[in-house]
Amino acid sequence: MLLLRIKYRLALLYKTILFQLGLGNHLLKNRYGERILVFHSLDFDGNTDYNSRFVSKDYFEALIQYFLEHYNLISLDDFYAQKFKKDMLNIAITFDDGLSNNYELALPILEKYKVPATFFITTIPENKKIIWSDFLDLVTYYTPKKEILFNGNYFRKNHKKEFAYQGITLKNYCTKLDYEKIKLLYEVFEEDWNNINSPQLETYWKLMSQEQLQEIAQNPLFTIGAHAMTHANLVAISKEKAQQEIRYSKTILEDIIKNKITAFAFPFGTYTDELVDHCEEIGFSKILLLDYNVEKDSRKSALKNRFVINPYISKNQLLACLLKGSYR
Ligand SMILES: [Zn+2]
Secondary structure: OHHHHHHHHHHHHHHHHHHHOOOHHHHOOOOOEEEEEEEOEEEOOOOOOOOOOEEEHHHHHHHHHHHHHHOEEOOHHHHHOOOOOOOOEEEEEEEEEOEHHHHHHHHHHHHHHOOOEEEEEOOOOOOOOOOHHHHHHHHHHHOOOOEEEEOOEEEEEOOOOOEEEOOEEHHHHHOOOOHHHHOHHHHHOHHHHHHHOOHHHHHHOOEOOHHHHHHHHHOOOEEEEEOOOOOOOOOOOOHHHHHHHHHHHHHHHHHHHOOOOOEEEOHHHOOOHHHHHHHHHOOOOEEEOOOOOOHHHHHOOOEEOOEEOOOOOOHHHHHHHHHHOOOO
């Protein structure tokens, strides 16, 4: 294990040095291919205090500039139609979750460079228009509480400042639960939320409005896709509820943008064959994952894997991993 890790570090270092020497294109040899990238959120300074889902808008713009110079940026539709350039890396940009920072910070950059993108939207039906994991990340960071009682278990803050019970973090614990249970988080941390809910923090949780979604949908550069309703792990809940989440998120979005929604991204990238079949049955022709569960799934043309942006490494390291197609 240790040897493998050293080998990995050395390989990454080698690639990073190549990039720093301006020899990154050398790596491109035999690295032609296709990638669908996943971003979640942009902010002004690439804050990773709350979670790993934010990169700064300047970093995003620098990446887009690099891609435009070296790679072929295409829409998700063209990606599925395999309209690739053979002699370079072909990239489609996607954003998951539907936070309004996508509209406020990413859209102006994408429009400036005329770069196509697809936005996968979580259609929360509750009054509280916030994704539970964004809520949990923020209250965990700001609460003075050292211990909380949730779903019959005491979760204590560990050395990483995460709430955990018997070695399982509260967030991971919630990815095994039904949304009816996850919702109890809002009660447990209600007081904390009231204390921290301020305009300065909105970037980290506020979802796009219907008007913003309509505006995006009307722009020929952009596409709206569905990302279920509650951001529960669809594999951990009943099949009926999971199918409902997939179906409703489609119809809710179609109602808003007055057009067909044909792309779906599984929350957390977790899925079952049955759920994939359901997606296809109800009219999703593009089904996006984060990692294939098993290799055989790569044979299904509707299913595509995606490469998630890692905010903890440098741009050169990210480019090296992107060329390789994985962080390993
Ligand atoms: Zn998501």
